[in-house]
Amino acid sequence: MSAYTTPSGDRLDPSSTPAPRHVAIIMDGNGRWARARGKDRLEGHWAGYRTLKRIVYAADELGIEYLTVYGFSSENWKRPDIEVSGLMRLMLSAMRAEIEELIANGIRVRVIGRLDGLPQDLRDEFQAAMVRTAPNGRMTFTLAINYGGRHEIVDAVRSLALSVADGSLAPSEIEETTIQERLYAPETPDPDLLIRTAGEMRLSNYLLWQSAYAELWVTPTLWPDFSREDLSEALAEFGRRTRRFGAVVE
Numbered sequence: 001m002s003a004y005t006t007p008s009g010d011r012l013d014p015s016s017t018p019a020p021r022h023v024a025i026i027m028d029g030n031g032r033w034a035r036a037r038g039k040d041r042l043e044g045h046w047a048g049y050r051t052l053k054r055i056v057y058a059a060d061e062l063g064i065e066y067l068t069v070y071g072f073s074s075e076n077w078k079r080p081d082i083e084v085s086g087l088m089r090l091m092l093s094a095m096r097a098e099i100e101e102l103i104a105n106g107i108r109v110r111v112i113g114r115l116d117g118l119p120q121d122l123r124d125e126f127q128a129a130m131v132r133t134a135p136n137g138r139m140t141f142t143l144a145i146n147y148g149g150r151h152e153i154v155d156a157v158r159s160l161a162l163s164v165a166d167g168s169l170a171p172s173e174i175e176e177t178t179i180q181e182r183l184y185a186p187e188t189p190d191p192d193l194l195i196r197t198a199g200e201m202r203l204s205n206y207l208l209w210q211s212a213y214a215e216l217w218v219t220p221t222l223w224p225d226f227s228r229e230d231l232s233e234a235l236a237e238f239g240r241r242t243r244r245f246g247a248v249v250e
């Protein structure tokens with residue numbers, strides 16, 4: 001486990017600072033970043049991709065075991081066609097460009113969401129990335145694509161209903177763990193820390209079930225400007241929080 005370095009240069013001792021195992025990020029602000037520079041929104045998304053690349057490797061170096069990012073929500077289809085198709089092309093190019101480096105660095109790639117709603121070439125690319133990186137044992141990097149937290153719960157409930165209908169599950173056997181087991185990535189622990197860039201104070205349908213006890217950290221920084229130092233600052237703040245999980249902590 002690496003020690004953290006805060007923006008002011010302090011090194012934090014990991015033995016006294018509980019590290020978040022799983023960090024989830026809502027990468028917001030690409031559009032505002034582009035507008036502020038008189039650029040097209042898609043240029044903002046390309047800048048966001050370059051940031052994402054830096055943050056993936058920074059997170060791994062900082063000892064994070066699971067990093068989950070919101071790449072395309074189930075609501076993002078409401079955006080103009082040109083932006084949606086541009087994002088699909090961006091994700092395809094990014095996956096093709098990055099896969100060898102991800103493999104070389106031992107990073108495991110997962111993609112969660114309703115993948116059957118995506119263009120076939122992108123699905124195939126995601127599928128191949130998941131298969132090729134499955135043996136990797138360092139950080140698990142999960143992309144939430146065509147993802148909605150409510151959709152995920154609906155899909156879990158449908159799967160449970162099928163098990164009840166075929167007699168393999170009794171309704172009285174349904175517990176929180178039974179629902180957890182039907183989520184898109186059941187073996188991934190819940191996020192400890194949820195970061196949102198660009199200042200909005202909401203969850204936007206992201207990891208609704210899993211974020212029940214996540215610590216929230218919101219920064220006004222727009223995603224393309226988000227740096228390794230910002231990530232370190234979030235981790236340092238996480239280390240100062242007291243997590244009670246509903247209990248009383250003396």
Ligand code: FPP
Nearest residue numbers: 027028029030031032045048049071091094
């Ligand atoms: C939100 O910013 C961002 C998105 C909807 C897309 C996120 C995608 C990337 C960062 C590119 C990532 C690449 C891969 C491979 C997943 P916004 O457009 O809502 O910004 P705004 O609120 O300022 O308009």
